[in-house]
Amino acid sequence: MANDNPVQVLDERTGATIVTVGRPLVFVRQLSAASADVPCYVTLAAASIDQSGTIKNVFLAYFWCAGPVPRTEISPGQQPIVLTAESGTVTLSPDSLTLLEEGISDPPHRPPFGRPAAYVYPATLQTMRDLGDSGHLALISVAQQYELFEDRREALRRFVRSLSKAGQD
Numbered sequence: 001m002a003n004d005n006p007v008q009v010l011d012e013r014t015g016a017t018i019v020t021v022g023r024p025l026v027f028v029r030q031l032s033a034a035s036a037d038v039p040c041y042v043t044l045a046a047a048s049i050d051q052s053g054t055i056k057n058v059f060l061a062y063f064w065c066a067g068p069v070p071r072t073e074i075s076p077g078q079q080p081i082v083l084t085a086e087s088g089t090v091t092l093s094p095d096s097l098t099l100l101e102e103g104i105s106d107p108p109h110r111p112p113f114g115r116p117a118a119y120v121y122p123a124t125l126q127t128m129r130d131l132g133d134s135g136h137l138a139l140i141s142v143a144q145q146y147e148l149f150e151d152r153r154e155a156l157r158r159f160v161r162s163l164s165k166a167g168q169d
Contacts, residue, residue: 004023004154004155005162013106018047018050019050019163020109021045024045024060025043026149030147038068042061043064044059044139055168059120060118061118061120080092094120097120132156
């Protein structure tokens with residue numbers, strides 16, 4: 001059993017303290033039975049970044065596939081993502097700052113294939129809590145729907161609880 005507890009690291013290059021979810025959520029794109037497409041995924045990792053006392057809660061999103069895919073004109077990480085849950089939908093817009101400007105020089109929870117870029121989506125702790133407590137969770141990006149592939153909501157719930165105990169509520 002993998003560890004669902006949050007992980008805290010000091011980014012030695014930026015000086016930021018970063019707390020991440022122990023295991024990120026992983027979504028898989030829904031394919032038709034006749035589709036020749038390779039499976040594509042979105043890894044969504046909750047993180048809290050503390051730069052000299054300024055704290056920002058975000059999701060780090062990685063868009064990746066398990067094989068070669070045709071190049072598209074639109075980078076999904078530069079577009080909003082919509083998370084659907086029982087409590088409704090949440091639209092997250094990508095941050096205009098780079099990962100390094102956010103205080104992260106070595107992004108955590110990289111997918112197992114390739115080196116996809118990590119995109120930053122600011123989120124409130126309440127949004128993270130609602131998503132962790134939801135019974136159903138899906139993600140839509142650039143008109144593609146992704147269903148929860150690896151259910152790691154317990155790790156998200158533990159992450160939110162640890163930040164709440166630290167007074168970030």
